[in-house]
Amino acid sequence: MVDQLPAHAEPGIGRWTPYRSVLAARIRAQRSYRASFAIDTVSAFVAGLVELAEVWVIFHNVQVLGGLDFRAVLLVFGLANIGFSTAEVMVGHVDTLPAVLRAGTLDIYYLRPQPLLAQVVTSDVQLRRLARVGVGVACAAIALSVNHIHWSQATVAMIVISLVFGTVIYSSLFVTAGGLQFFLISGSEATAAFVYGGSTASTQPAAVWPGPLKIIFGFLFPVTFCAYLPALVILDLPGPPMLPSWLAWFLPVAALWAAGAALATWRLGVRHYQGGGG
Amino acid sequence: MSMRGSAPIIEAEGLTRRFLVRRKGSVRRDTVTAVADMTFSVAAGESVGYIGANGAGKSTTIKMLIGILVPSSGSARTCGLDPLRRRKELARRVGVVFGQRSQLWWDLPVRESFAILGDVHRMPSAAAAARTDELAQQLDMTGYWDTPVRQLSLGQRMRAEIAAALLHSPELLILDEPTIGLDVLSKQRLREFLIAERAAKGTTLLLTTHDMGDIERLCNRVLVVDHGTLAYDGSLPGLAATVGAGRVLVIDLATPTPDLIGIPGVTHLGSEGGGLRQRLALAGDGDQPGAAPSIPVVLAAVSERAELRDLSIEEPDIEDVVRRIYTAAEG
Numbered sequence: 001m002v003d004q005l006p007a008h009a010e011p012g013i014g015r016w017t018p019y020r021s022v023l024a025a026r027i028r029a030q031r032s033y034r035a036s037f038a039i040d041t042v043s044a045f046v047a048g049l050v051e052l053a054e055v056w057v058i059f060h061n062v063q064v065l066g067g068l069d070f071r072a073v074l075l076v077f078g079l080a081n082i083g084f085s086t087a088e089v090m091v092g093h094v095d096t097l098p099a100v101l102r103a104g105t106l107d108i109y110y111l112r113p114q115p116l117l118a119q120v121v122t123s124d125v126q127l128r129r130l131a132r133v134g135v136g137v138a139c140a141a142i143a144l145s146v147n148h149i150h151w152s153q154a155t156v157a158m159i160v161i162s163l164v165f166g167t168v169i170y171s172s173l174f175v176t177a178g179g180l181q182f183f184l185i186s187g188s189e190a191t192a193a194f195v196y197g198g199s200t201a202s203t204q205p206a207a208v209w210p211g212p213l214k215i216i217f218g219f220l221f222p223v224t225f226c227a228y229l230p231a232l233v234i235l236d237l238p239g240p241p242m243l244p245s246w247l248a249w250f251l252p253v254a255a256l257w258a259a260g261a262a263l264a265t266w267r268l269g270v271r272h273y274q275g276g277g278g
Numbered sequence: 279m280s281m282r283g284s285a286p287i288i289e290a291e292g293l294t295r296r297f298l299v300r301r302k303g304s305v306r307r308d309t310v311t312a313v314a315d316m317t318f319s320v321a322a323g324e325s326v327g328y329i330g331a332n333g334a335g336k337s338t339t340i341k342m343l344i345g346i347l348v349p350s351s352g353s354a355r356t357c358g359l360d361p362l363r364r365r366k367e368l369a370r371r372v373g374v375v376f377g378q379r380s381q382l383w384w385d386l387p388v389r390e391s392f393a394i395l396g397d398v399h400r401m402p403s404a405a406a407a408a409r410t411d412e413l414a415q416q417l418d419m420t421g422y423w424d425t426p427v428r429q430l431s432l433g434q435r436m437r438a439e440i441a442a443a444l445l446h447s448p449e450l451l452i453l454d455e456p457t458i459g460l461d462v463l464s465k466q467r468l469r470e471f472l473i474a475e476r477a478a479k480g481t482t483l484l485l486t487t488h489d490m491g492d493i494e495r496l497c498n499r500v501l502v503v504d505h506g507t508l509a510y511d512g513s514l515p516g517l518a519a520t521v522g523a524g525r526v527l528v529i530d531l532a533t534p535t536p537d538l539i540g541i542p543g544v545t546h547l548g549s550e551g552g553g554l555r556q557r558l559a560l561a562g563d564g565d566q567p568g569a570a571p572s573i574p575v576v577l578a579a580v581s582e583r584a585e586l587r588d589l590s591i592e593e594p595d596i597e598d599v600v601r602r603i604y605t606a607a608e609g
Binding site: 013014015017018020021022025028029032103104105107108110111112113114115271274275 | 295297341344345346347348350362365366367369370372373374376378379380381383385386390393394397398399400401402
């Protein structure tokens with residue numbers, strides 16, 4: 001069978017080379033449209049500030065919401081924004097899949113020797129969204145300095161876990177939405193509501209939610225694990241009923257669940273696209 | 279025959295694909311059969327034209343051959359592989375151009391798309407550069423090498439697309455409508471390149487087209503698909519013969535002559551100028567084996583009756599041939 005392999009199928013070329021090459025080209029392309037890049041960056045930054053203002057407006061009227069004051073919510077907001085925006089930078093373009101499907105360009109990915117999802121994820125990178133990561137970092141940094149925190153190794157570990165696995169959960173939301181797009185080709189609004197609704201939910205103190213909402217965002221799409229529960233641990237606060245703060249330490253498990261569900265949804269979606277049932 | 283020539287490069291066994299189509303304003307869904315029980319195989323090194331009307335099932339067949347669509351029943355093997363289970367391996371051995379879908383990066387210069395595709399196929403950079411140069415020369419792309427893809431003309435883009443599909447030197451090249459919208463000169467160039475490339479590399483070619491010139495110049499075998507079923511599989515002259523479209527002899531005579539009827543194997547089609555120019559249809563081989571008359575015999579019969587001044591031969595119009603196949607299948 002050796003003679004059946006084309007001469008160029010070199011095992012020596014790194015398996016990451018295809019992805020690196022595409023991403024490097026995307027970054028070059030974004031840099032070459034400087035004005036447009038600058039405008040996009042500023043608007044992403046402003047969008048982040050507007051969301052922060054929404055939170056501030058709420059706390060202009062109430063002192064404490066769901067057991068958290070504004071300083072504490074600022075930490076939730078910061079952690080959530082870092083995770084969500086990082087996910088958006090890396091996989092946010094998956095929500096343009098309906099356009100890709102309508103134009104039939106997904107078929108092009110089938111012609112390349114890499115997994116489809118890996119190709120779609122690495123087909124672009126949204127550098128301008130880094131501006132929002134910046135908003136998140138600033139909020140988190142301020143929150144960490146104005147709150148009274150008993151710093152320990154556990155606190156630092158919680159921050160790291162929150163940022164890493166929170167990003168995994170948000171990325172999973174995007175991929176889940178992408179998988180659903182195969183069924184609802186014109187349904188990008190539905191899935192946008194799902195992704196952005198999920199992200200907004202993650203910036204809120206879950207204590208204010210009624211039970212069903214706690215189940216949905218606490219366990220089904222576990223966005224409360226991204227920022228709210230870690231913030232409770234960092235600030236040394238107890239959680240509301242159904243969501244005790246020690247649950248935060250199970251964030252990696254929640255992330256695993258979210259990622260597994262996302263991959264399964266994507267797989268179902270691709271099967272549906274190919275018409276193999278499912 | 280090349281060393282790969284032992285096994286067929288494409289094998290379709292009872293290949294069938296049905297789609298569920300939702301009717302407007304109804305929750306009921308209808309089943310539409312796009313490809314029905316199609317069986318054929320293509321040997322390595324062949325050049326096959328795959329023709330049929332819009333919606334006849336050409337693209338659906340191709341998608342099943344490269345693992346984009348799952349067959350409803352039947353099976354396909356391409357390069358000896360199951361296209362669904364071993365898509366990634368297959369992608370290294372097949373090159374495909376979908377006429378309407380670009381595999382290039384629209385906002386990057388042509389050069390960069392080729393560099394990326396070389397990495398996508400994990401080609402060593404020296405090999406990728408050498409192959410890219412070769413294709414750029416042969417397809418005359420050096421003039422727009424640094425132009426962003428979105429600024430290319432249709433003809434330039436199509437050449438770049440075909441070069442991109444050939445970069446990793448696939449065994450099988452599948453072209454879906456490669457000459458659609460191209461001017462005569464661009465078509466001509468593209469065909470010459472494909473002929474040269476096949477002669478040099480022995481690449482198998484499967485081509486869908488509406489342009490019969492593509493088939494005539496590039497293909498030694500024709501598959502005609504009609505309403506999802508294979509209506510014809512054979513040579514192009516054989517296709518013409520099957521539907522009774524033979525060659526037409528146009529003869530100019532020295533003097534007005536009565537209609538030349540009664541010559542064996544020849545049908546008188548019409549006369550102009552009082553019989554100065556007459557059109558005679560030569561029967562195709564398909565009507566009866568051995569029925570096709572040889573042109574010298576026909577000319578001898580004509581010159582017994584009148585003095586010949588000039589003659590020309592019209593090849594059968596393949597558009598017409600295909601139309602006849604469709605109407606025959608419908609009727």
